Amino acid sequence: MTESETSTVPRTLQVALGERSYPIHIGAGLLGDPAWLTPYLAGRQVMIVTNEAVAPHYLARLKAGLPSDAMVRELVLPDGEATKTLASVGLVWDALLEAGFNRRCTLIALGGGVIGDMVGFAAACYQRGVAFIQVPTTLLSQVDSSVGGKTGVNHPLGKNMIGAFWQPRAVLIDTDTLRTLPAKELSAGLAEVIKYGLIRDAEFLAWLEDEMTALRALQPEALAWAIERSCRLKAEIVAEDETEQGVRALLNLGHTFGHAIEAHQGYGQWLHGEAVGVGMLMAAELSHRLGWLNAGDVERTASIIAAAGLPLEAPADMGVEDFLTRMRLDKKNVDERLRLILLEALGRAVIHDQTPRELLEELLTAFPRS
Ligand code: NAD
Ligand code: GLY
Numbered sequence: 001m002t003e004s005e006t007s008t009v010p011r012t013l014q015v016a017l018g019e020r021s022y023p024i025h026i027g028a029g030l031l032g033d034p035a036w037l038t039p040y041l042a043g044r045q046v047m048i049v050t051n052e053a054v055a056p057h058y059l060a061r062l063k064a065g066l067p068s069d070a071m072v073r074e075l076v077l078p079d080g081e082a083t084k085t086l087a088s089v090g091l092v093w094d095a096l097l098e099a100g101f102n103r104r105c106t107l108i109a110l111g112g113g114v115i116g117d118m119v120g121f122a123a124a125c126y127q128r129g130v131a132f133i134q135v136p137t138t139l140l141s142q143v144d145s146s147v148g149g150k151t152g153v154n155h156p157l158g159k160n161m162i163g164a165f166w167q168p169r170a171v172l173i174d175t176d177t178l179r180t181l182p183a184k185e186l187s188a189g190l191a192e193v194i195k196y197g198l199i200r201d202a203e204f205l206a207w208l209e210d211e212m213t214a215l216r217a218l219q220p221e222a223l224a225w226a227i228e229r230s231c232r233l234k235a236e237i238v239a240e241d242e243t244e245q246g247v248r249a250l251l252n253l254g255h256t257f258g259h260a261i262e263a264h265q266g267y268g269q270w271l272h273g274e275a276v277g278v279g280m281l282m283a284a285e286l287s288h289r290l291g292w293l294n295a296g297d298v299e300r301t302a303s304i305i306a307a308a309g310l311p312l313e314a315p316a317d318m319g320v321e322d323f324l325t326r327m328r329l330d331k332k333n334v335d336e337r338l339r340l341i342l343l344e345a346l347g348r349a350v351i352h353d354q355t356p357r358e359l360l361e362e363l364l365t366a367f368p369r370s
């Protein structure tokens with residue numbers, strides 16, 4: 001596929017962070033066109049980092065979109081969440097040093113959230129910080145992880161526990177890359193898209209309810225609009241609260257429950273988005289038990305998560321204590337108080353640290369398992 005298969009025109013959003021502001025370019029067929037990458041290169045030295053699943057599809061096309069005088073190196077790592085480690089970051093640094101790259105080099109992260117988070121962290125630390133560009137190729141990374149500058153790796157004792165805020169110079173989203181993405185991964189990305197509707201935009205949520213079939217069929221206009229709206233919502237939140245002192249925590253709707261599932265099952269068993277989908281439903285159920293959402297709201301939440309092709313039940317072998325133990329380690333907690341993101345209404349999320357323990361335990365006991 002060399003030509004864009006869609007009729008959508010490229011669009012650009014801005015993440016407004018003063019001197020560190022950057023664009024998000026969204027469109028079909030952007031990879032391979034030098035106009036989208038060249039302006040963001042810090043100098044001639046370019047290191048592309050990708051993985052074995054993505055490289056065969058997109059590495060050559062990305063390289064074709066670099067200026068002919070660029071000094072390009074590439075590093076292709078193994079696929080999977082297990083690659084998101086300090087050891088992989090070390091491989092990136094080794095490659096940069098072996099190539100003799102200096103502070104004016106640019107790293108390009110070509111892949112999903114695993115590559116984006118890990119390469120961003122490598123860029124944050126190399127020679128105390130160098131330029132990097134996000135080229136996300138999963139829906140999840142296009143609507144979430146590539147925007148906002150959260151970078152990092154997993155530690156054996158906790159996911160994303162080592163990291164830095166380091167903003168990219170640009171985010172380049174070629175929607176055509178989603179054509180090779182497995183359906184399960186598309187569904188996982190849709191969980192994060194639904195999240196934006198639930199936390200901040202009831203109108204978008206209603207649109208998603210109508211368009212879910214089109215999105216799962218990769219209908220170009222629907223896809224471009226969902227990505228644009230999601231990125232716009234994320235960019236607004238990041239501009240308001242870059243380092244998560246307040247409102248940015250809302251982006252973690254479903255994540256406290258979801259991270260507990262991911263960690264308990266062993267990373268990679270459940271996809272992040274699948275766990276977040278169940279976690280959002282748990283948050284909706286808890287919000288109902290607090291008297292905020294009505295039964296119809298919870299039903300709508302369950303229906304849209306199911307329509308996205310995501311599971312609605314927690315793992316059978318996860319007991320109440322398994323959840324509570326993992327949830328106590330959540331980064332959002334302050335002074336050992338559990339902070340949850342809950343829903344006052346569909347489209348309006350809040351940070352809540354007053355959930356009575358009995359209510360949480362009731363939810364964790366009653367929530368369906370499979
Ligand atoms: P991923 O990077 O593992 O990608 C999913 C799978 O799809 C991988 O096997 C990958 O190789 C493959 N793939 C990627 N693009 C493809 C394409 N176009 N065609 C075919 N296969 C392709 O996972 P993900 O869901 O993109 O990201 C999950 C990671 O993102 C987690 O580590 C999570 O912690 C992180 N995350 C970070 C943030 C943030 O703000 N930084 C936000 C959300 C999630
Ligand atoms: N995905 C959560 C955040 O970017 O803040």
